[in-house]
Amino acid sequence: MSHDLFEAARGAMAFAHAPYSKFPVGAAIRAEDGKIYTGANIENLSFPQGWCAEPTAISAMIMGGARKIVEMAVIAEKLPLCPPCGGCRQKISEFAAKDTKIYLCDEAGVQKTMTMEELLPFSFETELG
Ligand code: THU
Numbered sequence: 001m002s003h004d005l006f007e008a009a010r011g012a013m014a015f016a017h018a019p020y021s022k023f024p025v026g027a028a029i030r031a032e033d034g035k036i037y038t039g040a041n042i043e044n045l046s047f048p049q050g051w052c053a054e055p056t057a058i059s060a061m062i063m064g065g066a067r068k069i070v071e072m073a074v075i076a077e078k079l080p081l082c083p084p085c086g087g088c089r090q091k092i093s094e095f096a097a098k099d100t101k102i103y104l105c106d107e108a109g110v111q112k113t114m115t116m117e118e119l120l121p122f123s124f125e126t127e128l129g
Contacts, residue, residue: 016053
């Protein structure tokens with residue numbers, strides 16, 4: 001059920017540290033252990049040093065001992081649909097399958113569902129992974 005993931009992402013967005021962009025983002029991952037790992041964007045006065053909500057959630061998942069993204073939700077209060085940025089797509093794909101579902105949410109819930117393959121077609125792949 002994606003609604004709990006949406007609610008987790010929305011809750012995570014409240015933890016955003018986004019004083020510069022004023023663009024809070026929340027992300028939530030359901031991992032293969034059944035747990036939900038969340039993240040928010042964390043900006044920095046030295047602007048390029050900030051990072052997105054998605055890698056915060058990925059970090060939480062990895063440090064929680066999980067390795068696979070089963071499904072993921074992303075929300076930004078100032079954008080009805082917030083597709084993960086290019087760098088985040090690559091980061092997510094490291095731990096996702098081509099058919100992993102990514103839910104793009106607004107305040108009311110999931111508004112668009114995309115697969116990893118749709119989000120990042122013709123992705124970088126080598127014999128290493
Ligand atoms: N942001 C995310 O957290 N995820 C995305 O996929 C897009 C952008 C953040 C980065 C920055 O803190 C703010 O949104 C404005 O770009």
